[in-house]
Amino acid sequence: MTPVAKRKMERRKTFNDYIAKKQLKSTKQRDIIFNEFFNYYIGRHVTVEELYEDIKRSNPSIGFATVYRTLKLFKESGIASERNFGDGKARYEPIRSETEHHHHMICTECGDIVEFANMQIESCLHQVAKLNEFNVKNHKLEIYGLCSSCGES
Amino acid sequence: MTPVAKRKMERRKTFNDYIAKKQLKSTKQRDIIFNEFFNYYIGRHVTVEELYEDIKRSNPSIGFATVYRTLKLFKESGIASERNFGDGKARYEPIRSETEHHHHMICTECGDIVEFANMQIESCLHQVAKLNEFNVKNHKLEIYGLCSSCGES
DNA sequence: TTTATTATTGATATTAAATATCAATATCGT
DNA sequence: ACGATATTGATATTTAATATCAATAATAAA
Numbered sequence A, B: 001m002t003p004v005a006k007r008k009m010e011r012r013k014t015f016n017d018y019i020a021k022k023q024l025k026s027t028k029q030r031d032i033i034f035n036e037f038f039n040y041y042i043g044r045h046v047t048v049e050e051l052y053e054d055i056k057r058s059n060p061s062i063g064f065a066t067v068y069r070t071l072k073l074f075k076e077s078g079i080a081s082e083r084n085f086g087d088g089k090a091r092y093e094p095i096r097s098e099t100e101h102h103h104h105m106i107c108t109e110c111g112d113i114v115e116f117a118n119m120q121i122e123s124c125l126h127q128v129a130k131l132n133e134f135n136v137k138n139h140k141l142e143i144y145g146l147c148s149s150c151g152e153s
Numbered sequence C: 001t002t003t004a005t006t007a008t009t010g011a012t013a014t015t016a017a018a019t020a021t022c023a024a025t026a027t028c029g030t
Numbered sequence D: 001a002c003g004a005t006a007t008t009g010a011t012a013t014t015t016a017a018t019a020t021c022a023a024t025a026a027t028a029a030a
Helices: A003-021 A028-040 A048-058 A064-076 A119-131 B003-021 B028-040 B048-058 B064-077 B119-131
Strands: A080-084 A090-094 A103-107 A113-116 A135-146 B080-084 B090-094 B103-107 B113-116 B135-146
Touching: A003 A028, A003 A064, A028 A048, A028 A064, A028 A090, A048 A064, A048 A090, A064 A080, A064 A090, A119 A135, A119 B119, A119 B135, A135 B119, B003 B028, B003 B064, B028 B048, B028 B064, B028 B090, B048 B064, B048 B090, B064 B080, B064 B090, B119 B135
Parallel strands: A103 A135, B103 B135
Antiparallel strands: A080 A090, A103 A113, A135 B135, B080 B090, B103 B113
């Protein structure tokens, strides 16, 4: 099995476990949204509206509210994360790995988002938290500026 | 002159310069809001609503829209920054120094916000940006978790 | 398998923050 | 003081997020 396929199964299991734990139900709609989101949005940052419009094409009967609620569910179950890049719309992204935390550089000109990971930043940050006796649950680093295409630099 | 007083004057100058450059006008209201914001909200993170409620007590005639627009103006002129800690409300904070960038640890239990600065993180981050030919204009790092009072740790 | 229970769905309504509108007014250069 | 232009404050509008609820679907129990 490829690593991608393996990751996919893990996510599915995490989600199913969450569903079971919270005594929720698995539904057709959740399956459809799950597949669309995790097949086509790895490494992307989709708004509820965007995903809804996408899914509507193949499944016109699925409502906005269901997409909205399902993305929240993904987040709660820990398989997706919610981001906010300052345009007032929440964006969701599939979590690829529990261990490697990544961050974002957002071009304020073209809106392009490039991701990066940096071990040193991670370790500094946990060190700072430890010093302040702060129990880290989550963190986000966003760099705003001009990407290589847009920047004069 | 104390360093604080000096910083205050610098901010005022920056703001006045911005007003001049953009051919805007200085008004009573802007003065009042400037003073309230920079006298009482250093190191704090105030919402438009909160600042409006505060100012209304001493100046009942000032409208919400004016406070809203003035805070945006402070941000545009570079003397305040806008933050968003995930509760759906924008918060404004006076910028204390152009050079020393600071970040936030937000307690998800009690809402307490503790600030920190870390040279190493700053340098890593600029290094990453340079590698990606990304021209940094701004950046923010937020750590979410439990503070020393709320955390079981 | 049928029934009972409970969660989900989709349409729509509501809320809340951000922002736009506009007539009356204040500011500022001449 | 005058005229041009920006600002103000009240209110309206927009937009994203979230709540509501009757109809329906999923699961557990009989």
